Amino acid sequence: MAEQATQSERAQIIDQLLEAEQQRFADTHPKSQSLWGEGRKNYLYGGPSHWMRRWAGGFPIYVDSAKGAEVQDVDGRTYTDFCLGDTGGMCGHAPEAVTEAALAQLKRGTTTMLPTEDSIWVGQELAHRFGMPYWTLTTSATDANRGAIRYCRMVTGRQKVLVFSGCYHGGVEEAHVEIRDGKVGLRNMIHPNGVDHSKVSHVVEFNDREALAEALESGEIACVLMEPMMTNFGMIPVAPGFNEFVREKTRETGTILIIDETHTMSSGTGGFTKTHGLEPDIFVAGKAIAGGIPAGIFGISEELAQRIWQEVPHVNPKKRQSAHLGIGGTLAGNALTVATMKAVLSNILTDENFDKMIANAERLAKSARKLIEKNNLPWHVTQVGARAEIMFSPQPPRNGADVIATRQGDLEVLLHAFYMNEGILVTPFHTMFLMCPATTAEQVDKHTEVFAKFISLLQENGVV
Ligand SMILES: Cc1ncc(COP(=O)(O)O)c(C=O)c1O
Numbered sequence: 001m002a003e004q005a006t007q008s009e010r011a012q013i014i015d016q017l018l019e020a021e022q023q024r025f026a027d028t029h030p031k032s033q034s035l036w037g038e039g040r041k042n043y044l045y046g047g048p049s050h051w052m053r054r055w056a057g058g059f060p061i062y063v064d065s066a067k068g069a070e071v072q073d074v075d076g077r078t079y080t081d082f083c084l085g086d087t088g089g090m091c092g093h094a095p096e097a098v099t100e101a102a103l104a105q106l107k108r109g110t111t112t113m114l115p116t117e118d119s120i121w122v123g124q125e126l127a128h129r130f131g132m133p134y135w136t137l138t139t140s141a142t143d144a145n146r147g148a149i150r151y152c153r154m155v156t157g158r159q160k161v162l163v164f165s166g167c168y169h170g171g172v173e174e175a176h177v178e179i180r181d182g183k184v185g186l187r188n189m190i191h192p193n194g195v196d197h198s199k200v201s202h203v204v205e206f207n208d209r210e211a212l213a214e215a216l217e218s219g220e221i222a223c224v225l226m227e228p229m230m231t232n233f234g235m236i237p238v239a240p241g242f243n244e245f246v247r248e249k250t251r252e253t254g255t256i257l258i259i260d261e262t263h264t265m266s267s268g269t270g271g272f273t274k275t276h277g278l279e280p281d282i283f284v285a286g287k288a289i290a291g292g293i294p295a296g297i298f299g300i301s302e303e304l305a306q307r308i309w310q311e312v313p314h315v316n317p318k319k320r321q322s323a324h325l326g327i328g329g330t331l332a333g334n335a336l337t338v339a340t341m342k343a344v345l346s347n348i349l350t351d352e353n354f355d356k357m358i359a360n361a362e363r364l365a366k367s368a369r370k371l372i373e374k375n376n377l378p379w380h381v382t383q384v385g386a387r388a389e390i391m392f393s394p395q396p397p398r399n400g401a402d403v404i405a406t407r408q409g410d411l412e413v414l415l416h417a418f419y420m421n422e423g424i425l426v427t428p429f430h431t432m433f434l435m436c437p438a439t440t441a442e443q444v445d446k447h448t449e450v451f452a453k454f455i456s457l458l459q460e461n462g463v464v
Contacts, residue, residue: 002462013461014410021417025057028421031074032062051086054428056416066093068438071425080443082364082433083425087263090288090349090386092436097347098291098340105339116335118342125345129270130261132283132299137333137341141262141286142170144296145225147327148282149174151300152223152256155307159199162215162224162255164206166233166400169225169260170286177203178400205399206230207239212246216253223256223282228272231263233403234430235382235389237396243278250281256304258282262296265289266434267385268354275385290340291348353437357386360435360444364388367448375455377464386435390415390451411463415454422450 005013026033036059040046045053052060061073069092071079084090091098126135138144149161149172161174169175173195178187184203186192195201202221204211215221228243230236250257259280264272265288273283281304286296300308312325331337365383368390372379378394391397393406412431419426424447426433433447458464 002460004464005462010463011410013463014414017457017461017463018410018414018417021414021421022056022058024421025417028077029057029059029061029073029075033059035062035074036060055420056413056428057420058417061420068092068094069436069440069443077423079420079423079425080446081425082435082439082447083427084434084436085287085292086427086429087266087434088287088292090266090434090436091291091344092348092438093292095291095343095348095437097343098293101339101343102293102336105336108335110336111331111334113330115333116338118335118338119333122338122341122345125342126297126299129274129345130283130285130299131270131274132280133302134300134305136298136300136328137337138286138296138298138328139294139332139337140170141260141284141296142172143328143332144284144286144298145169145172145175145258145260148258148284148298149223149225150325150327151282151304151308152258154311155304156222156254156256158220158222160202160221161200162202162204162212162221164226164230164400165203166206166230166236166403167225167227168232169227170262172225174201175225177201179203179205180404205401206236207242207398209242209245213249216249216255219253221253221255223258224250225258225260227260227262228264228276228278229384230400231387231389231432232429233400234391234397234407235384235387235432236399236403237382237384239398243276247279256281258284258298260284262286263387264384265349266357266387268358269349269351272385288349289344290337291344293337293340295337295341348437354386356437357435357439360439360441361386361388361433363441364433364435364444364447367445368451371448371452371455375459375464377455388433390431390433418454418457419450422453424450 036046047053064072064074069081071081123135127133136147138147163175165179167175173193176187176190177184177197202215204215224246229238257280259273261271262285265285268275281301283299289295289297361383365381365388368381379392380396382389382396392408392411397403416428
């Protein structure tokens with residue numbers, strides 16, 4: 001073990017180690033590297049989506065196939081996948097039930113702007129599972145949030161959306177704000193978007209009761225849009241009683257509460273909401289809900305539905321309808337999405353599979369914690385349901401400010417590049433691990449071995 005480096009030496013060493021890992025990655029991924037070179041000629045950011053450029057190797061792997069919890073790249077290398085498409089693949093890759101349902105539906109037509117019989121079962125199951133009586137399907141979680149916000153503005157007559165600093169709710173611009181150095185501004189790395197945030201957004205720190213109460217009492221907030229614990233800025237656990245406090249204050253001030261469970265749906269069959277007995281007015285989810293086919297959903301309470309129907313009544317069948325809501329895309333709720341959603345809800349996101357997924361997340365978190373303790377490292381692991389996160393700070397953050405103050409971005413990139421070289425994928429934005437029903441205890445143990453190797457690498461080089 002080397003003597004521990006000073007702070008400036010440390011940054012330099014991490015840089016050198018990253019360079020070595022990226023070289024190792026380039027040497028072993030010639031085909032992906034060459035495809036990336038080609039992709040840059042025709043895609044604005046190299047790949048079909050700008051998210052795909054965020055991988056720590058220096059360029060992304062190009063996928064040949066993905067099955068269960070494994071991904072195979074075009075260079076013939078296999079990865080254990082804990083990223084799972086940043087949750088879109090939480091059902092596992094190419095799960096049989098979804099594949100069969102999709103193939104069958106593809107042969108019978110995918111999009112007619114008419115409902116299929118499957119949609120009846122899906123609506124009943126969503127209501128039963130997530131506790132909301134009335135549902136709308138969209139093509140993404142972003143769109144579900146957008147639709148939900150639109151209804152909130154419609155019934156409250158207010159414009160502002162309250163979010164928590166460090167949040168991410170997709171392409172919803174109202175949420176692209178944060179508090180940094182005590183000042184409200186555009187979220188780090190998000191560039192000017194033409195939106196006057198002083199009119200449409202309000203941002204406070206997570207778990208801050210006083211700031212939340214003060215904002216809601218202004219009477220300007222249409223809705224609170226929140227994850228029931230934060231998962232997009234590392235994992236920020238919710239303080240005991242905070243969700244209940246938000247509920248109480250939103251009710252008191254006539255503010256609508258949207259709980260976005262796009263990620264926390266990994267907590268169990270009814271999401272975090274059911275597991276913790278929460279009472280949102282609107283429940284949002286997406287990503288994995290149709291097993292990897294693009295889809296979002298939002299469910300609305302009885303009381304809110306009544307208010308919406310007062311504004312926009314049901315169709316009068318005797319009159320031509322010219323008014324439209326402009327909510328959701330043309331392909332929302334199409335037959336393919338509905339068929340795959342049915343397969344997911346009936347066969348994949350079941351109690352039995354959640355038990356397995358949660359046990360594996362606990363196993364990963366427990367082994368990582370053991371290594372952290374054994375090596376006396378100032379790091380921690382958070383695990384909620386089928387999801388776990390390693391963060392390079394001694395305590396779980398209480399809010400976005402804590403993450404900003406303690407985050408070690410350079411060490412995260414190094415870890416992620418190291419993982420890729422050792423055959424592990426984690427979400428590139430922070431160190432989050434997600435389990436799918438196909439994830440095995442052996443795959444989790446492989447992570448433990450690789451994580452131990454990473455710690456040794458840092459020790460040998462005096463980084464820790
Ligand atoms: C909590 C949450 N909501 C919404 C979204 C948006 O999902 P999509 O990009 O699939 O629309 C995300 C994406 O990461 C998310 O984490």
